[in-house]
Amino acid sequence: MRAVRFTSDGLEPRLGRLEDDHIVDAGPAGFRGFDASDAAWESVANAAGSHHAPEKVKLLHPCEPQKIVAVGLNYQSHVTETNLQRPEVPFAFAIWPNALIGHEEDIVIPREETRPDWEGEVALIIGRRTYRADRAAARAAIGGITAINDVSGRRAQLETPMKQFTLGKSFDTFAPMGPCVVHPDALDLVRIAVRTTLDGEVVQQSDTSNLIFGFEELIEYFSRGMTFVPGDVIATGTPGGVGDERKPPRYLRDGEVVEVDVEGVGTLRNRVRMEE
Structure with missing residues (x-):
């Protein structure tokens, strides 16, 4: 499974599940982005939102680390x-x-x-x-x-x-x-x-x-x-x-x-x- 943090059409950063030819929207990214916790992976795994073409979005650095x-x-x-x-x-x-x-x-x-x-x-x-x-x-x-x-x-x-x-x-x-x-x-x-x-x-x-x-x-x-x-x-x-x-x-x-x-x-x- 692959997770991304992205933005599209001026929206606030979102999380998504990266499939072969599209990104499934998993909702708002929040302050920490994709922090790779079990909860974050579960959210991405269960994503059923809209689909985005990877070439139409801006891929952000995945997370906002403390260190x-x-x-x-x-x-x-x-x-x-x-x-x-x-x-x-x-x-x-x-x-x-x-x-x-x-x-x-x-x-x-x-x-x-x-x-x-x-x-x-x-x-x-x-x-x-x-x-x-x-x-x-x-x-x-x-x-x-x-x-x-x-x-x-x-x-x-x-x-x-x-x-x-x-x-x-x-x-x-x-x-x-x-x-x-x-x-x-x-x-x-x-x-x-x-x-x-x-x-x-x-x-x-x-x-x-x-x-x-x-x-x-x-x-x-x-x-x-x-x-x-x-x-x-x-x-x-x-x-x-x-x-x-x-x-x-x-x-x-x-x-x-x-x-x-x-x-x-x-x-x-x-x-x-x-x-x-």
């Missing part, structure tokens, strides 16, 4: 290309929610950012309140799977000795997410393929079997002292192939289309635009 926890250095291919040490525990930073945009919205690069980069990732949406989860509780907390592009301003991220990861990841529009949310039972969570393309050129390709820390390990670790609530997001890390580590470096350019394809979710597509 977005992003994971760094979680694929060995990315560790290798950065010449950094393989982490012994998960490495995390925050993405502020103002960075979120949806499918087909523009990524706007601030005038000051000279090194804009891409990071295609599988994202988890937490579906239940979770604190100090064991492995079973961590698996049960996974409410949905979607795609996220952890767009990274390397200038802002790396220009100071202390490294400002959160700043470089949190500019407006720097966290495209979507286009839909897939129920975790519909996927093999240990082998979800992820691929990033720039104007059709494949720049990243891997799957979640190559994660250093798997989904449950991440939730176990981060929930020690931090409570997750429905709608929270974990961006699980990017594989090798980022622009900043290429020889020579390669950054996002005005007018390019960047796509993140996550198996079962589909393709998250956004055009790059430089701030005027």
Whole structure:
């Protein structure tokens, strides 16, 4: 089952069930959007409202998370290309929610950012309140799977000795997410393929079997002292192939289309635009 948050003809955001060729309206989205809770999935599963053609609606980022926890250095291919040490525990930073945009919205690069980069990732949406989860509780907390592009301003991220990861990841529009949310039972969570393309050129390709820390390990670790609530997001890390580590470096350019394809979710597509 696939859920979306969308707007059409100036209406307030709605939830819907995405079928092969249409969206079944499931009613108003509410403040949190699709939070991947059991109640949200039940509402979408039982939807019997009007039908919408996907090409006639605007797909929004699925939810309004209280927090977005992003994971760094979680694929060995990315560790290798950065010449950094393989982490012994998960490495995390925050993405502020103002960075979120949806499918087909523009990524706007601030005038000051000279090194804009891409990071295609599988994202988890937490579906239940979770604190100090064991492995079973961590698996049960996974409410949905979607795609996220952890767009990274390397200038802002790396220009100071202390490294400002959160700043470089949190500019407006720097966290495209979507286009839909897939129920975790519909996927093999240990082998979800992820691929990033720039104007059709494949720049990243891997799957979640190559994660250093798997989904449950991440939730176990981060929930020690931090409570997750429905709608929270974990961006699980990017594989090798980022622009900043290429020889020579390669950054996002005005007018390019960047796509993140996550198996079962589909393709998250956004055009790059430089701030005027």
